[in-house]
Amino acid sequence: MRVEIADLEVVRAGRTVLALERLVIGSGRVTVVLGPNGAGKTTLLRAVAGLERCRGSVTFDGRPVRPRLAVAFQRPVFLRGTVRANLALALELAGISPADREARIAEAAGVLGITALLERPASRLSAGEAQRANLARALALRAPVTLLDEPLAGIDGPARRELLGALPAAFRAGGGTVIAVTHDPAEAALLADDLVVLLDGRVHAAGPAAEILSAPPDAETASFLGWDTIPGEGGVWAIAPGALRVGRGEVAFSLAVERATVVGGSPVVLGRIAGVPCLARLGEAPPPAPGETVSVSAPRSAVRWFPGSR
Amino acid sequence: MRLRTPAPLVAVLALALLSACGSGGSSRTIIVATTTSIQDSGLLDVLLPAFETQTGIRAKAIAVGSGAAIAMAARGDADAVFVHDPKAEAQAVAAGDLVDGVLVMTNDFLIVGPPDDPAQVRAARDAADAFRRIAVAGVPFVSRGDNSGTHAKELTLWTAVGVDPSTLSGRLESGQGMGATLTIASERRAYTLTDRATYTVLRATLALEPLFQGDAELVNPYHAYVVNPERHRGVRADLARAFVRFLVSPEAQRAIAAFGLERYGEPLFVPADPRAREEPGR
Amino acid sequence: MTLWDGVVDAFRLLGRGDPYLLDVVRRTVLVSGAATVLALVGGVPLGYLLARTRWPGRALILAAVHTGMGLPPVIVGLVFYLLLARSGPLGRLELLYTPQAMVAAQVAIAAPLVVSFAAAAFQSLPDELGDLLHVLGAGRMRRLWLLAREARLGLLAAVMAGFGAIVSEVGAALTVGGNLDGSTRVLTTAIVLEASRGEYARAIAFGTVLLLLVLGTNLILTAAQQRGR
Numbered sequence: 001m002r003v004e005i006a007d008l009e010v011v012r013a014g015r016t017v018l019a020l021e022r023l024v025i026g027s028g029r030v031t032v033v034l035g036p037n038g039a040g041k042t043t044l045l046r047a048v049a050g051l052e053r054c055r056g057s058v059t060f061d062g063r064p065v066r067p068r069l070a071v072a073f074q075r076p077v078f079l080r081g082t083v084r085a086n087l088a089l090a091l092e093l094a095g096i097s098p099a100d101r102e103a104r105i106a107e108a109a110g111v112l113g114i115t116a117l118l119e120r121p122a123s124r125l126s127a128g129e130a131q132r133a134n135l136a137r138a139l140a141l142r143a144p145v146t147l148l149d150e151p152l153a154g155i156d157g158p159a160r161r162e163l164l165g166a167l168p169a170a171f172r173a174g175g176g177t178v179i180a181v182t183h184d185p186a187e188a189a190l191l192a193d194d195l196v197v198l199l200d201g202r203v204h205a206a207g208p209a210a211e212i213l214s215a216p217p218d219a220e221t222a223s224f225l226g227w228d229t230i231p232g233e234g235g236v237w238a239i240a241p242g243a244l245r246v247g248r249g250e251v252a253f254s255l256a257v258e259r260a261t262v263v264g265g266s267p268v269v270l271g272r273i274a275g276v277p278c279l280a281r282l283g284e285a286p287p288p289a290p291g292e293t294v295s296v297s298a299p300r301s302a303v304r305w306f307p308g309s310r
Numbered sequence: 311m312r313l314r315t316p317a318p319l320v321a322v323l324a325l326a327l328l329s330a331c332g333s334g335g336s337s338r339t340i341i342v343a344t345t346t347s348i349q350d351s352g353l354l355d356v357l358l359p360a361f362e363t364q365t366g367i368r369a370k371a372i373a374v375g376s377g378a379a380i381a382m383a384a385r386g387d388a389d390a391v392f393v394h395d396p397k398a399e400a401q402a403v404a405a406g407d408l409v410d411g412v413l414v415m416t417n418d419f420l421i422v423g424p425p426d427d428p429a430q431v432r433a434a435r436d437a438a439d440a441f442r443r444i445a446v447a448g449v450p451f452v453s454r455g456d457n458s459g460t461h462a463k464e465l466t467l468w469t470a471v472g473v474d475p476s477t478l479s480g481r482l483e484s485g486q487g488m489g490a491t492l493t494i495a496s497e498r499r500a501y502t503l504t505d506r507a508t509y510t511v512l513r514a515t516l517a518l519e520p521l522f523q524g525d526a527e528l529v530n531p532y533h534a535y536v537v538n539p540e541r542h543r544g545v546r547a548d549l550a551r552a553f554v555r556f557l558v559s560p561e562a563q564r565a566i567a568a569f570g571l572e573r574y575g576e577p578l579f580v581p582a583d584p585r586a587r588e589e590p591g592r
Numbered sequence: 593m594t595l596w597d598g599v600v601d602a603f604r605l606l607g608r609g610d611p612y613l614l615d616v617v618r619r620t621v622l623v624s625g626a627a628t629v630l631a632l633v634g635g636v637p638l639g640y641l642l643a644r645t646r647w648p649g650r651a652l653i654l655a656a657v658h659t660g661m662g663l664p665p666v667i668v669g670l671v672f673y674l675l676l677a678r679s680g681p682l683g684r685l686e687l688l689y690t691p692q693a694m695v696a697a698q699v700a701i702a703a704p705l706v707v708s709f710a711a712a713a714f715q716s717l718p719d720e721l722g723d724l725l726h727v728l729g730a731g732r733m734r735r736l737w738l739l740a741r742e743a744r745l746g747l748l749a750a751v752m753a754g755f756g757a758i759v760s761e762v763g764a765a766l767t768v769g770g771n772l773d774g775s776t777r778v779l780t781t782a783i784v785l786e787a788s789r790g791e792y793a794r795a796i797a798f799g800t801v802l803l804l805l806v807l808g809t810n811l812i813l814t815a816a817q818q819r820g821r
Contacts, residue, residue: 046723049723050727051723079738093728093729093734341689350789370689382677387677387679489788493790512790515792
């Protein structure tokens with residue numbers, strides 16, 4: 001189901017916390033809304049869910065009628081009773097027949113790895129377990145639109161890596177539209193088909209994730225996505241994360257070396273370009289001494305120039 | 311999870327509870343505004359059931375002071391009154407609020423006080439003299455202060471002595487019924503004016519003795535009236551008349567004469583009908 | 593000693609099933625029970641609205657509720673008396689000096705307590721819970737019921753506070769009920785009457801029974817509270 005947001009504005013205590021002219025969430029795709037804390041991501045999600053007092057319109061397949069939604073808030077909340085009872089209640093409210101409920105619960109619990117927890121009172125789950133039960137409830141609904149707020153918050157280690165792969169697949173299999181919110185660009189990169197970058201209540205970028213990640217449309221987006229942004233004459237250079245290497249190449253900068261170290265198994269040099277802290281891979285070259293200035297470069301495809309920014 | 315919505319259940323429960331409380335004002339019911347002295351003595355517990363048995367009319371007796379009872383009548387909030395404040399009664403009759411008055415019974419007021427009688431009230435010539443002695447001695451005196459018949463009588467007596475009661479340092483107002491006022495007087499070793507019935511009923515719990523009684527000035531008449539239906543719509547005058555008639559019927563008069571004899575060794579009220587006095591009992 | 597005699601008397605009367613006492617107790621439970629139930633029916637949803645939603649006039653209602661908690665029952669009784677008296681605007685209903693009038697006045701006394709306790713109970717739930725049920729498509733009544741189950745500890749406290757306040761109040765019961773034997777005499781008004789008649793032991797006996805009644809109710813509700821944890 002296609003979700004269209006137009007002229008949305010949320011004002012809280014006299015401050016505009018969210019202002020969107022137009023945003024289209026593609027049908028059947030996983031769209032990740034990415035932004036730092038306080039950017040208005042949760043507010044956007046709540047506005048789509050109809051929980052936020054706001055101006056503007058949110059339409060679903062062109063109509064203002066809200067379809068059945070599945071939602072997983074950042075704070076997992078449950079009613080009294082077991083995990084199974086909580087999932088069953090959500091399905092019951094969605095009008096799923098009792099016969100289908102069991103199958104859906106079993107399937108969602110399998111994906112989230114909580115089959116063994118189903119009979120446990122929801123009040124006695126650890127933070128990570130609760131979050132997985134929270135996601136299982138949203139998944140089991142197979143709603144036309146699913147809203148996930150920081151879906152992987154509180155889940156770490158191997159489970160997180162596993163879920164990063166399994167979650168999008170599971171939701172895609174349901175065929176519904178997924179809008180997820182996260183502050184973590186790496187998580188967004190792994191989950192998203194489409195990406196919406198939300199900074200300070202405004203959309204800075206929206207489109208296929210691969211395009212935005214490889215070619216951020218503005219300096220702020222680039223910076224938030226982890227690109228090094230270096231002020232230049234009348235604009236800003238942005239260099240993709242990990243693209244800088246010591247030595248000559250297509251686009252060259254000079255790096256004031258601070259120290260050499262090893263990151264992710266490869267030797268790197270830490271230093272500053274025009275005062276901005278940067279990191280360049282060393283490759284085969286001998287490590288330069290601190291205080292030395294070396295030439296570093298990146299391929300043209302990994303460098304963007306934003307004129308007029310600063 | 312049990313998921314029934316409880317609203318209908320709750321509504322049914324509430325209705326059941328309400329109906330179990332009994333029916334509301336039926337048409338065979340009257341409200342009688344009366345005085346605490348009549349209720350506290352227990353006389354109503356004898357008279358009202360007998361009235362209901364005889365006539366099928368339910369009398370709801372609301373015990374307040376005589377002043378409040380007459381005020382209820384003046385608003386049309388009662389059907390009959392049964393009180394003991396001749397002065398206020400006369401005003402209400404003159405104003406047209408009360409009609410068909412009858413004398414039901416009398417008893418008398420007593421001046422009671424601590425047994426050692428510091429004001430020498432025992433030696434008083436008459437009621438006014440007793441009050442004068444209390445005023446002169448400056449001893450504590452507890453007034454009802456509640457516009458009751460007893461309160462009115464007390465004020466009349468102060469006026470007769472020529473004393474402004476508000477200037478008396480020993481006098482305090484309880485603002486409560488006769489029973490509570492007697493208890494306060496007993497605890498504070500004070501004098502007070504009481505009707506005989508309430509005093510007799512409470513005597514065992516009090517450190518108070520009757521110090522002056524028997525003056526004609528201290529007669530305490532109880533009258534019953536019908537609230538004027540021409541002035542107050544909604545008054546059930548026929549039923550109220552039946553109640554007033556019942557109070558002066560031989561049966562009720564004999565019951566009044568007998569009331570208290572067994573328990574206290576003396577009657578608490580004197581019925582208006584002299585024949586009943588000679589032949590008490592029901 | 594009168595005090596001790598009264599306590600002993602209470603158990604003696606209870607033990608032999610004194611019909612007068614049982615009648616008064618039964619009526620006390622019915623009147624205050626009905627008033628509590630009605631106060632809950634209106635008070636819990638209002639508490640829910642106060643806790644969960646923002647609307648114009650909410651602050652006013654909250655202030656009124658908190659003021660109502662401190663209102664002396666005798667004032668409530670007087671207002672109902674003036675409304676229900678024959679000369680009053682609702683005199684036609686002929687409700688004065690009936691158990692129904694007592695229930696009405698007691699509802700007015702208990703409601704602010706119930707609303708306030710209910711609002712606090714709902715406020716203690718995470719906001720997301722109500723939002724979740726809303727998004728999942730639960731209707732208003734369903735949401736209220738499900739959240740009430742979550743807030744049951746606080747709501748049982750509301751029941752105890754409401755029932756406890758009205759079962760032991762005398763001002764309104766006396767003014768509006770008139771303390772009529774067999775019709776509107778409840779434990780508190782019976783105590784007042786016995787005391788004014790100088791029957792102190794009996795008054796204490798009735799007071800003891802009232803205490804036992806409140807104690808019993810609270811024991812049952814607390815047991816329910818703990819079981820539901």
